[in-house]
Amino acid sequence: MIKELPNQAYFADGWQTTGKTFTVTHPGDGRVVGEVADCGPAEARRAIEAALEAFETWKRTNPYARAEILERWNELLLAHEAELGRLMSLEMGKPITESRGEVKYSASFVKWYAQEAVRLHGERVLSRFDHKRGLVSYEPVGVVYAVTPWNFPTGMITRKAAPALAAGCAIIIKPAEQSPMSALYLARLWEEAGGPKGTLQVLPTSDPVAFSQPFFEDERVRKVTFTGSTEVGRVLYAQAAKTLKRVSLELGGHAPFLVFEDADLDKAARDVVLSKFRNAGQTCICTNRVFVQQSVLGPFTEAFAAATAALRLGDPLLPETQVGPVVDAQGLAKVKEHVEDALAKGAKAVVGGKVREGLYFEPTVLSGVRPDMKIMTEETFGPVAPVIPFESEEEALRLANDTPYGLAAYAWTNNLARAWRVAEGLQYGIVGINDPIPTAMAPQAPFGGMKNSGVGREGGWWGLEEYLEAKFISMSIADGR
Structure with a gap:
């Protein structure tokens, strides 16, 4: 199937060429993965018109029929796990075991929302008037424009598309330039599942600013959903305001991980490794700052450094690889800049700290980190973990919350009272207590952040509600005779 995808986008009447293409390369060694249509x-504009036409039919399609198509899409995703996982690893460098796991994760949203599609039953509203009856019906928002990131090329699509399609919306997807082929693969499977043309469209582009303009100008596009940086999110939020579109934004993070003195240090070290280094540290919820109580700073750092040093850096297509390359030269430059800045200001690389050939950066643990270092104020998005001491629970919470971001946070403690206090004190939308991957509970749980980490939620009923309008209907039954 991979060979069938290049040079085309999926929109309007189906698979289309545009007369222009751009190249997708493998970050591991720079080889060309393929060429895709450049929209x-x-x-x-053609995609918008096709979506508007499809929406008029899709929103009236029996929810059970919509659910059946979503169920088939889920089955096809699982059936194509190996090939889709390999394509993902080729495009953006994720280790193959993680890529295949992401396919399962992606399918779980399709499965869950297929089941939710038939539960949009509305509500009764009681009236204080004997002659009135009140109803609330849930109707689809309309045409949706989705901008998805490269770090989860399929998971971030199904987390948006599955609830949108279940609700009866039509969705147009602009995948990231680094990983458009995974998105096109999903479109092929949607088509094979029987998804009507125009309900889901995928249009790669090398110029996202110019490409996106028609969606923000057209008031008939009623919803924008975006996963990416806070800086870009602010721009899209402002543009969406001109036509008062509904907006969901899942933005940047700067996740703290608090390790208290009562923690099981070996387990805590392994959990920080799991949270920090998956996808080479290129996830919005991965640990960025490791805060450790002073009394256990030495033994924890030793255990954490040993676990980090044992990670296998290498070719993402090999099953034994645990950390692959970063996605592109720009990403590598930021990682390198953060490490060099920290070292120049007195930090020490306990493990790693160097660039390997190509776009590889060694899994790194830094000690002696201070608040004025870039790594403490900016999201590194790479395989680097600074370790910072704290004295008290109160100081730990103050340090953890001292950021404009509020997406995910973690803590390790065996003290039940402290676990509750810390969970309630962390100003984050997602909190893992002794749990390095709380999002594994998806798709039924809400995903989203506070403060500068976004607006709205994905997952669960909360994610479906983002694509629904609540309509109140009041009816008089008074006898007019």
């Missing part, structure tokens, strides 16, 4: 504003 512009003209293709965007």
